[in-house]
Amino acid sequence: MAPTDSQVEWQTERIIHYLFEDEADVQSRVFNDEYVHDGPGDPDDSFDPVVIADKLRSIADAMNDDRRFQAALADLKQAAAQAAIEAAFSHGVEAVCEAHVAQGAEVAPEMQLIRASVAFGLYVKKSSPELKSKVQNAMAAFLNRRVGKWITQQGGWEKVPDVAK
Template sequence: MAPNAEIVEWQTGEIIKCLLMDDDEVQSRKGLLDAGLECDGPTDSQDDSFDPVLIADKLRSVADSLNDNANFRAALSDLKKAAAQEATEAAFSSGVETLCQAHVSRGADVAPEMQLIRASVAFGLYVKKWSPELKNKVQSAMTAFLTRRVGTWVTQQGGWDKVNVKET
């Protein structure tokens, strides 16, 4: 059964939470999932194949190729200034848009939605690594951005566990 927008929004939040977790938190969460314990969230339509840790790991691997992009430093600087002014979501969106326009993230064979996902994940992981004090604000901004910009597309694909996340 395909998830609705509410389920995809919850899935997005869980994926971003896992994506930005510290390594020890990820290992702990993997242990809980391996033990068969379920995470809090919608259960009436939740697909058993949804694993936010696994999806976050896949997204992390596709975003790695953007880490050396010079646009990151400028976008991170803008994000730090915006965070001080409580405008994190707008700065995050602007940074992702800038990265998507960069030559590195362009590819005729990559769906625009995947470009947004890839740039968002790369940007979020870069911020986590180089400005850990912004992690909570970025987690919220990433979740809102991805829900708003690709949530409908993810729902049409059948949920995050059906999105074909691959390196391009």
């Protein structure tokens, strides 16, 4: 059964939670059933936020050398001070995404947004750890608003190309 919009929103929040874990937690993490069964949905589904977060982390690592991250990070820091972080996060992701569109024209625009938001979010976490919780919230809101319906149409996060197991 395809997930509902609210289930995809919950899945997105869980994925981002594990995506933003500290490196020590990622290295020492042991699979636990609560990762899969602690929210809405069918407990027999194949959704595993830990696996999806790890896959997204590896995709994002490939984008970290882009100079646009520096400019977008400066904008995000300024916006955080002004409590406009969600808009700054969206702007930063769109700037990074536009730069990579020509490099991956065969990739769905929604997947480009996911890749850019994950890369940007993890870059901010690494460069400005004080913004971690604000960026997590902004990233969840951004992904749910911009690609949530598309993820639902794919059948949930576990069915998204390049993210699924």
